[in-house]
Amino acid sequence: MTFKDLIGHQHGDDAVTSINRYNRSISKIVKTSNHLTFLLRCRDNNLVPRGFQLSSPVPRSPAINKILHNASTRIVKHQIQHLRRHKSHLHKDIETSRSHLQDTLESDLYHKTQSLAEKTKQHLHEKVKTTHITKFTQLQRPSTSNIPEADNNNTNLKTVINLSSKPLTPSQTSLLAKGLKYVPVAAKINTDAFITSIESGLQQLAPNGNVDYLRHQIIDTIKQAPKPRPNLTHQERQAITELKKDDSITITEADKGKAAVIMDTPEFLQLVNNSLSDTTTYLSIKKDPTARLERQHKKTLKDLHEKREINDIIFNQGKLFNVCFRRFAQCPNEATFLISMLAWFLFRFSTSVTQSKFEFALRPQG
Known part of the structure; x- marks a missing residue:
C-alpha cells in the first residue's frame, strides 16, 4: 500500500486531493521562482531571452533592431511583474493547503507529507536551476556567423x-x-x-x-x-x-x-x-590614328545623314563616338571603360542603322 493509498484509506479522497493540490503548488512555485530569477538576471545584463525576441516583418536595419530590442525588453519587464504577482498568489495557496492538511492529518502523517514534498521540491529546484543557468550562459555568448572559421x-x-x-x-x-x-x-x-x-x-x-x-x-x-x-x-x-x-x-x-x-x-x-611584344596580337604604330579615324567617322556619318539613310536621332548618337575617341587618346588609363562604351555605342548604332535602312527599303518610292 502506497502512502497516498494509506491517506485515502484513513481520511478519504478529499485528503488525497488536498495533498495533490499542495504538491502542484510546490512545483509551480519552484518553476516560477527560477524563471523569475532568470529574467531578473537577463534584465540586469541587458539580455533578451530567445522566447521574448521579436521578429521584424520588414528588412532589418540598426533603427529597427533598436526598436525591437526596446520592445522585447519591455515585455521582459512586464513578465517579471506578472511572475511576482503569480508567486505571491502561489504562496497564499501553499499556506492554505498546508493549514488544511495540518488540520486534517495526524501529526506523523503531516510531517511525512512535508518531508516528501521537500525532497520533491529540492530535486525539481536543482533540475530547473540547471536548465536556466544553461540558457543564460548561451545568451551571454557573442553571436557568431553560421559559417565556420575554416x-x-x-x-x-x-x-x-x-x-x-x-x-x-x-x-x-x-x-x-x-x-x-x-x-x-x-x-x-x-x-x-x-x-x-x-x-x-x-x-x-x-x-x-x-x-x-x-x-x-x-x-x-x-x-x-x-x-x-x-x-x-x-x-x-x-x-x-x-x-x-x-x-x-x-x-x-x-x-x-x-x-x-x-x-x-x-x-x-x-x-x-x-x-x-606578341606581334600576332598587337601591332606597333608610328602615328596615333585617332584623328584619322575620327575624320572618317564624321564623313561616313554625314554621308548617311545627307542620304536620309539615318535620322537625326541616330546621327546625334553617332557623334558620341568622337567623344570616346578623344577621351581614349587623352586618358589611356580609362581604356577598359572607354572600350566598353564604344562597344555599347557601336551595338546601339548598328542596330539603329539596320532598322533605319530596313524602313527606308520598305518606304514606297516615287
Whole structure:
C-alpha cells in the first residue's frame, strides 16, 4: 500500500486531493521562482531571452533592431511583474493547503507529507536551476556567423590569390576578400563639398535672395544626420594604407572569378611587356590614328545623314563616338571603360542603322 493509498484509506479522497493540490503548488512555485530569477538576471545584463525576441516583418536595419530590442525588453519587464504577482498568489495557496492538511492529518502523517514534498521540491529546484543557468550562459555568448572559421579561410583563399613573395596579414587578406570594387563608407559627411555641389541648384530654387536660408537649413539637416556606420574594421582601414604605400607589389583582378591577385611589381611588368611584344596580337604604330579615324567617322556619318539613310536621332548618337575617341587618346588609363562604351555605342548604332535602312527599303518610292 502506497502512502497516498494509506491517506485515502484513513481520511478519504478529499485528503488525497488536498495533498495533490499542495504538491502542484510546490512545483509551480519552484518553476516560477527560477524563471523569475532568470529574467531578473537577463534584465540586469541587458539580455533578451530567445522566447521574448521579436521578429521584424520588414528588412532589418540598426533603427529597427533598436526598436525591437526596446520592445522585447519591455515585455521582459512586464513578465517579471506578472511572475511576482503569480508567486505571491502561489504562496497564499501553499499556506492554505498546508493549514488544511495540518488540520486534517495526524501529526506523523503531516510531517511525512512535508518531508516528501521537500525532497520533491529540492530535486525539481536543482533540475530547473540547471536548465536556466544553461540558457543564460548561451545568451551571454557573442553571436557568431553560421559559417565556420575554416570555411571563411577557404573563401579567402579562393578570392585572394597571393603570387608575390610578400606574405599578407589577416587584415589585408580580409580586406582584399571583399573585392576590388568594394566601397568603404566615409568616416564623416563632407558638408562643404555637398553644399558646393548644390549651389547652382539653390540659385534656381531661390532666385529672390533666399539662398542663405536654404543653405542654413540644409547644413542643419546634415549636421543632425547620424554618423555613417563604418563597413570596415580599424585593422582593415590600416591595411588600405599599408597596401597603397607598398610599391613592391601590384594588386589586380583576375580575368575570371573576380579574385584579387597580388603579384610582385617587376614580375607583373614583365608579364605586361611579354604580352605587348606578341606581334600576332598587337601591332606597333608610328602615328596615333585617332584623328584619322575620327575624320572618317564624321564623313561616313554625314554621308548617311545627307542620304536620309539615318535620322537625326541616330546621327546625334553617332557623334558620341568622337567623344570616346578623344577621351581614349587623352586618358589611356580609362581604356577598359572607354572600350566598353564604344562597344555599347557601336551595338546601339548598328542596330539603329539596320532598322533605319530596313524602313527606308520598305518606304514606297516615287
